[in-house]
Amino acid sequence: MEHLSGFVLPNSGHNRDDEASKMGMWLFLFTELLLFGGLFIVYMVYRMLNHEAFLLSSFELNVTLGTINTVVLLVSSMTIAMAITAIQKGDKKTSVRLLLTTLGLSLVFLVIKYFEWSAKIHHGLFPGMDFYNNLPKGEALFFFLYFIMTGLHALHIIIGAVLIGVVVHRTRQNKVNQEKYALTENAGLYWHLVDLIWIYLFPLFYLIH
Amino acid sequence: MEKHDKQSDHAPVHISSYRDHWSTLVTLLLLTVVTVVISVFGANLAALSVATALLIATVKVIVVAYYFMHLKYDKKLYTWLVLLVAILFLAFTVLTAIEYFNR
Numbered sequence A: 001m002e003h004l005s006g007f008v009l010p011n012s013g014h015n016r017d018d019e020a021s022k023m024g025m026w027l028f029l030f031t032e033l034l035l036f037g038g039l040f041i042v043y044m045v046y047r048m049l050n051h052e053a054f055l056l057s058s059f060e061l062n063v064t065l066g067t068i069n070t071v072v073l074l075v076s077s078m079t080i081a082m083a084i085t086a087i088q089k090g091d092k093k094t095s096v097r098l099l100l101t102t103l104g105l106s107l108v109f110l111v112i113k114y115f116e117w118s119a120k121i122h123h124g125l126f127p128g129m130d131f132y133n134n135l136p137k138g139e140a141l142f143f144f145l146y147f148i149m150t151g152l153h154a155l156h157i158i159i160g161a162v163l164i165g166v167v168v169h170r171t172r173q174n175k176v177n178q179e180k181y182a183l184t185e186n187a188g189l190y191w192h193l194v195d196l197i198w199i200y201l202f203p204l205f206y207l208i209h
Numbered sequence B: 001m002e003k004h005d006k007q008s009d010h011a012p013v014h015i016s017s018y019r020d021h022w023s024t025l026v027t028l029l030l031l032t033v034v035t036v037v038i039s040v041f042g043a044n045l046a047a048l049s050v051a052t053a054l055l056i057a058t059v060k061v062i063v064v065a066y067y068f069m070h071l072k073y074d075k076k077l078y079t080w081l082v083l084l085v086a087i088l089f090l091a092f093t094v095l096t097a098i099e100y101f102n103r
Helices: A018-049 A051-058 A063-088 A092-122 A137-172 A182-206 B018-041 B043-068 B076-101
Strands: none
Touching (some): A018 A051, A018 A137, A018 A182, A018 B076, A051 A137, A063 A092, A063 B018, A063 B043, A092 A182, A182 B043
């Protein structure tokens, strides 16, 4: 075997395909879009059936907090896009800082969401509570969809935050670097999707009056 | 229009500048302000404000996808796939609405 000692398979140790990895993330995002898409269609139909009730109920939501959260997500989308720019330039330190900023903003979003939900639950608007159970059908449907859709979205924020945490860790370990940053890009794509969904949720629930 | 060699593994990677990202953010924030202002102060134009809000949201989504999600610089295949999914969803929505209004 001596004569093979210097032999290296053309692709050995480099079985990675960043383009395929990105395509995989996009295909996953499409399934996510259709998941939320189905919920948006449910929203549309219930809203057509309960037009007045939906308009009235939307006044219960806090436009200021909704707007702040919109701004928080837009800024966090920029910081994660910048983290990709930084790693592409080989500036790992800046990339990690920007990722941590994004992570921080995701927590701000969740804390604001927590206060919003608490206020609604305090008023008995969570599905199954006494006050909720006595609401007219249309109002109940509005709050049902509000909790389901913002809840599923918040779950995505949590998953995205964990994913960003993984990217931070791997960047620090140098497993993500200037030559190999597909993970940062894919985390970015996922995070932007979470932002995209909120861009529609915000006007449909908070601003329809 | 950038023309990258699509077959090559070493196609030049486009690096968006920090400045570009700032501009994208400012655009998105301005659009958000417009939506909120229309909604809060144009309350008596209910139907119009919902349509406008959705239209502006769609513009924001396109800006995010095009710049932040890098579709502008990626292979065109991604853009086509996104459009395909968008058309699919729009078809579901429009068909459902048409069905509703015809009953």
